[in-house]
Amino acid sequence: MPPLLEIRDLHLTMATRDGPVQVLNGVALRIARGEIWGLVGESGCGKTLTGLSVARLVPCPPAQYPAGEVRLDGEDLMALSEPRMRALRGRRIGMILQDPATSLNPTMRIGDQLADVALAAARHDPALLGPGPARTAARALAATMLDRVGIASARQRLSAWPHEFSGGMRQRVLIAMALIGAPDLLIADEPTSALDLPVQAQILALMQGMAADRGLGMILITHSMGVVARACSHVAVMYAGSIVETGPVVEVLDRPAHPYTRALMAAVPGRHTPRGTLSALPGTVPDLLAPPPAVASRPAAPGRPPPAAPPGPRCAPLARAMPSPAPMRTGPPMADPPLLELRGVSRLYRPRRSLLARSPEVVALDGVNLRIARGESLGIVGESGAGKSTLTRVILRLERPDAGQILYRGADVARFGPGALRAFRARVQIVFQDPQAALNPRMTAEEIVTEPMLVHRDTVGLDRRGRRARVAELIETVGLRPDHLRRFPHELSGGQRQRIGIARALAAGPELLLLDEPTSALDVSAQAQVLNLLIELQDRLGVGYLFISHDLAVVRYLCDRIALIRQGRLVEEGPAAQIFDAPRTAFARRLIDATPDLGVPLRSAGRTAGTD
Amino acid sequence: MLRFLFRRLLMLGPVLVGLTAIMFVIARLLPGDPVGLAAGPNATLAERAALAQEFGLDRPVWDQYLSYVAGLARGDLGRSLMTRRPVAEDIAIYLPATLELVLAAMALAIALGLPLGLLTALWQNRWPDRLGQVLAIGAISMPRFFLGLLLQLVFAIWLMWLPLGGQLPVVTLPPPRVTGLVTLDAALAGDWATLGAACRHLALPALALSLSPLAAILRMMRASAIEVMAQDYVTAARALGLPRRKILIKTIGRNAVSATLTVIGLYFGWLLGGTVLVETVFDWPGLGLYATRAILSQDMMPVIGVALVTGLIFVAVNLAVDLAYGLIDPRVRYE
Numbered sequence: 001m002p003p004l005l006e007i008r009d010l011h012l013t014m015a016t017r018d019g020p021v022q023v024l025n026g027v028a029l030r031i032a033r034g035e036i037w038g039l040v041g042e043s044g045c046g047k048t049l050t051g052l053s054v055a056r057l058v059p060c061p062p063a064q065y066p067a068g069e070v071r072l073d074g075e076d077l078m079a080l081s082e083p084r085m086r087a088l089r090g091r092r093i094g095m096i097l098q099d100p101a102t103s104l105n106p107t108m109r110i111g112d113q114l115a116d117v118a119l120a121a122a123r124h125d126p127a128l129l130g131p132g133p134a135r136t137a138a139r140a141l142a143a144t145m146l147d148r149v150g151i152a153s154a155r156q157r158l159s160a161w162p163h164e165f166s167g168g169m170r171q172r173v174l175i176a177m178a179l180i181g182a183p184d185l186l187i188a189d190e191p192t193s194a195l196d197l198p199v200q201a202q203i204l205a206l207m208q209g210m211a212a213d214r215g216l217g218m219i220l221i222t223h224s225m226g227v228v229a230r231a232c233s234h235v236a237v238m239y240a241g242s243i244v245e246t247g248p249v250v251e252v253l254d255r256p257a258h259p260y261t262r263a264l265m266a267a268v269p270g271r272h273t274p275r276g277t278l279s280a281l282p283g284t285v286p287d288l289l290a291p292p293p294a295v296a297s298r299p300a301a302p303g304r305p306p307p308a309a310p311p312g313p314r315c316a317p318l319a320r321a322m323p324s325p326a327p328m329r330t331g332p333p334m335a336d337p338p339l340l341e342l343r344g345v346s347r348l349y350r351p352r353r354s355l356l357a358r359s360p361e362v363v364a365l366d367g368v369n370l371r372i373a374r375g376e377s378l379g380i381v382g383e384s385g386a387g388k389s390t391l392t393r394v395i396l397r398l399e400r401p402d403a404g405q406i407l408y409r410g411a412d413v414a415r416f417g418p419g420a421l422r423a424f425r426a427r428v429q430i431v432f433q434d435p436q437a438a439l440n441p442r443m444t445a446e447e448i449v450t451e452p453m454l455v456h457r458d459t460v461g462l463d464r465r466g467r468r469a470r471v472a473e474l475i476e477t478v479g480l481r482p483d484h485l486r487r488f489p490h491e492l493s494g495g496q497r498q499r500i501g502i503a504r505a506l507a508a509g510p511e512l513l514l515l516d517e518p519t520s521a522l523d524v525s526a527q528a529q530v531l532n533l534l535i536e537l538q539d540r541l542g543v544g545y546l547f548i549s550h551d552l553a554v555v556r557y558l559c560d561r562i563a564l565i566r567q568g569r570l571v572e573e574g575p576a577a578q579i580f581d582a583p584r585t586a587f588a589r590r591l592i593d594a595t596p597d598l599g600v601p602l603r604s605a606g607r608t609a610g611t612d
Numbered sequence: 613m614l615r616f617l618f619r620r621l622l623m624l625g626p627v628l629v630g631l632t633a634i635m636f637v638i639a640r641l642l643p644g645d646p647v648g649l650a651a652g653p654n655a656t657l658a659e660r661a662a663l664a665q666e667f668g669l670d671r672p673v674w675d676q677y678l679s680y681v682a683g684l685a686r687g688d689l690g691r692s693l694m695t696r697r698p699v700a701e702d703i704a705i706y707l708p709a710t711l712e713l714v715l716a717a718m719a720l721a722i723a724l725g726l727p728l729g730l731l732t733a734l735w736q737n738r739w740p741d742r743l744g745q746v747l748a749i750g751a752i753s754m755p756r757f758f759l760g761l762l763l764q765l766v767f768a769i770w771l772m773w774l775p776l777g778g779q780l781p782v783v784t785l786p787p788p789r790v791t792g793l794v795t796l797d798a799a800l801a802g803d804w805a806t807l808g809a810a811c812r813h814l815a816l817p818a819l820a821l822s823l824s825p826l827a828a829i830l831r832m833m834r835a836s837a838i839e840v841m842a843q844d845y846v847t848a849a850r851a852l853g854l855p856r857r858k859i860l861i862k863t864i865g866r867n868a869v870s871a872t873l874t875v876i877g878l879y880f881g882w883l884l885g886g887t888v889l890v891e892t893v894f895d896w897p898g899l900g901l902y903a904t905r906a907i908l909s910q911d912m913m914p915v916i917g918v919a920l921v922t923g924l925i926f927v928a929v930n931l932a933v934d935l936a937y938g939l940i941d942p943r944v945r946y947e
Contacts, residue, residue, distance in 0.1 A: 057847065086853055086856075087853070088853070089850070089852060091853060095848070095852065097848050097851065102844040102845060104848070105849065105862070106941065107942065116854055116858060117854065120854050161942040174848070178852065181852075
């Protein structure tokens with residue numbers, strides 16, 4: 001009997017302005033019913049395109065498949081006509097796209113969207129809806145599915161709009177939509193990366209349960225080794241368009257055979273990774289226009305270690321990729337007057353008053369007390385909607401707090417006149433979550449980095465030549481080359497863009513950086529690079545960090561102290577180690593439990609090597 | 613929702629007062645001799661004085677304004693020097709013809725522009741799309757009176773398919789007046805022959821008027837449909853095996869159309885105030901002709917009246933557009 005899904009030697013080229021690019025380079029995979037395969041790799045390695053190729057959703061042209069087969073129960077999908085392929089989508093192959101916030105049609109009710117998918121599937125499988133009028137049956141099935149993915153009072157929720165649902169609930173709806181046609185194969189592309197950690201854990205458990213109940217095969221595309229360790233039975237590691245290692249999760253994570261797998265695992269901060277030892281993968285994903293010769297090895301049969309790969313630029317033995325551990329840092333002396341102090345800061349949002357319902361005020365911040373000393377890094381951790389971003393806006397005086405004080409070097413920020421405020425803003429700079437959105441697409445990197453020096457001319461006090469020199473110095477500081485300065489944001493990778501964002505924040509010579517989830521839009525390797533850069537900068541320049549994240553492991557890796565906030569309130573605060581080893585509140589414990597860790601049951605050779 | 617409507621209607625008051633005040637001041641600042649023009653070259657001084665007194669033009673401007681505003685509250689728009697009749701009655705005669713023309717033109721523009729925009733987005737950068745783009749630019753940049761003449765030449769004179777101008781053939785009696793829109797009245801009266809004739813008379817001026825909004829709607833729809841097609845939910849709909857027609861209409865169409873609504877609302881007002889050229893070319897007895905004649909004879913009451921009425925209709929249409937936003941996209945529903 002053929003396996004549920006078999007991908008053989010799949011090649012994919014994309015026509016671009018600079019000529020054809022080899023995007024997939026002999027991908028091979030066999031998936032049986034009931035198996036959950038994690039497909040991991042850095043961004044740009046071809047994971048998503050592999051998933052889309054199975055459902056034949058990559059537009060051709062510009063894409064072209066010169067070779068390869070995708071067989072579903074032995075039937076070659078590449079040879080099917082488009083109408084027959086459409087009949088398989090939603091019915092035999094279910095799909096969940098990356099971002100639950102954008103994957104639902106905002107102008108249709110949840111129930112109608114689910115019912116439409118059921119009706120489309122029922123056109124090819126009438127048994128799905130049973131007897132009776134199709135529309136009614138489809139709505140009934142929609143309600144059943146919503147109930148099954150754990151949405152309470154499902155029948156009433158059918159008439160809800162997508163924007164009325166939270167991210168986690170939308171992801172549940174998308175899972176219901178992918179499964180409503182009773183598919184045999186589910187492809188989930190980063191189904192949890194846009195979600196808070198506790199919600200991530202719930203969604204992964206839900207998907208595992210559904211896969212087990214229905215005996216369905218599943219491909220879970222992710223860049224997170226933590227997600228793989230938590231949810232998958234098997235794993236396939238992708239690099240530069242090929243699969244370099246496959247096998248059962250326990251084997252691969254415990255004894256990774258391929259150096260790339262090991263490097264990938266070492267790039268993930270765990271609960272106990274010492275500061276400054278995170279290993280970023282050197283270089284960048286290879287330029288696909290000029291691929292290095294034979295980087296990837298042929299994948300071996302599942303369960304057996306693949307033959308060693310010839311050393312490509314990023315597959316070098318790990319030892320060379322390791323930075324030397326930073327000297328042990330002791331926390332800065334707290335006797336210093338704090339650089340920034342928040343005293344009982346509250347911020348309320350008053351919703352527009354309505355005639356019928358008087359909606360209550362939304363408390364974004366509720367009496368928050370915080371202190372950051374010079375050169376200290378404070379991590380702020382909370383779920384989405386906890387008030388983390390409001391905190392940065394209030395500190396920068398982009399919004400006024402409704403109560404409380406913000407003191408910068410002992411002076412009340414609220415009382416600053418125009419001149420003092422400008423000087424303050426030069427000293428306190430911000431790095432945003434999404435470097436793509438935070439950089440003006442019509443400015444070159446050089447213009448972007450120069451801009452704060454022009455805005456804060458009086459504070460920075462450099463002439464044109466001085467600014468040029470400073471930009472050159474900054475670009476080197478953040479680990480980019482001078483020729484990157486001429487590029488526009490879209491010509492840079494995600495990690496490089498965030499480096500530009502950091503260089504811009506450093507340009508005016510700040511004492512404190514507000515880092516609002518600066519790595520959450522990046523893959524593990526780019527995240528590791530940025531985290532290490534931040535540590536190095538702090539050791540060299542003595543900047544203070546207010547590092548906001550929803551990922552405890554990342555904060556733990558970078559910060560001296562951690563503050564947990566929930567619904568605008570400070571729940572727990574203390575030295576990083578203390579929060580992790582002896583959490584005082586249930587909330588802290590819950591966050592720690594939800595932090596994916598390649599740790600205890602899978603304590604692996606790769607990680608040990610990584611921390612030695 | 614009700615509250616939103618109420619607020620918007622409240623805002624109308626100051627808008628109207630401001631509009632009339634500005635119009636009044638401008639009307640009185642303009643040099644000229646409306647009474648002399650209305651009385652004719654042979655009028656004696658006494659006749660002119662009597663005319664000025666009859667229309668209140670001998671009183672100070674602020675006094676005239678106050679009595680005008682007081683009249684407004686009773687629905688009285690003043691009297692026209694030119695026709696010697698109440699402006700409200702004149703407008704009631706001429707407005708329906710213009711409204712009929714504008715409604716027909718907008719209906720045509722929407723009915724063709726939305727689907728064509730969607731289709732050209734789908735065929736992005738293939739020849740039907742390129743052709744559509746070129747034609748759209750041509751339609752936007754072509755002067756309407758010239759387009760009207762061209763249409764007359766081709767369809768009325770060469771092909772003789774459609775009449776040259778007017779609202780109805782001279783020999784046809786208009787249908788009993790209910791709404792004032794000839795086509796609608798004919799349909800209500802069950803007079804199908806008259807309805808047919810009215811439609812054939814309407815076709816050319818409506819077409820001449822509709823091409824520019826049609827092109828604007830088409831291009832707007834195309835641009836926003838292309839933007840929508842790159843959204844995740846469209847890929848998701850394809851990945852879930854939805855039929856192509858459903859994806860095109862429910863997923864892409866619904867989400868793309870709201871951007872087009874703004875253009876529709878703006879163009880409606882623009883057409884309403886800009887029918888005069890087309891009305892002249894097609895001899896269409898509408899508000900544009902009436903207002904132009906009033907302006908030429910420096911007869912300010914009709915001008916102010918027409919400005920007020922078109923302003924009111926424009927506000928109403930844009931209110932409807934705002935409500936339609938909420939209907940299409942639940943995220944912008946008003947409290």
